[in-house]
Amino acid sequence: MSCVIKSISPCFETLKAVNGEIEHLSFHQARFDKTRQELYGSTQKIALLKHLNPPKAFTCKVRVEYAQTIYKIEYLPYTPRDFQTFARVEADIDYAYKYCNREALNAHLRDDVDDILFTCNGELKDTSIANIALFIDGEWKTPLHPLLVGTTRARLLSCGELKAEVLDIKSLQKAEKFAIMNALIGFKIIKKVSIKD
Incomplete structure (x- = not known):
């Protein structure tokens, strides 16, 4: 009797470092810990701070690739x-964890637009690289069920600056403003957004 073991892609964490300082590290640590435990069964904690030494000369993207252990750390301008x-x-895409394998997302990228806005059964999700938010009735709202629970989204929800609820195409049509967010971008309002069907 043979047993087929499903191969799980490594994951990665993307952090922003300014003048050698990692921004919002606690939210990245929380997702890193959760992913290692839920996806790879790792119970031994790894403190990211002990492994990171970003350059002070420029703002950089810190990319940490990992599974049970850290595989690789890159510092990119x-x-x-x-x-x-x-x-x-x-x-219908399963990207609940920040997998290194992004084929399901990248397969939809196009040259005629800057990014893709994913929906599933009409419900708004994410872009290929960011969570989204809509300004409706005086509040910033973000999809209740994103493709990926981003660290910036988690941080803004925790301090009450965002409200999570089910958003659909009608929500998009009602929205007065549209924003994207991730660890590198922060919270960015797109002033002249164009969304093609």
């Missing part, structure tokens, strides 16, 4: 990208 145009794509 960070240059912000401009996002204005999005294509809405209906897809």
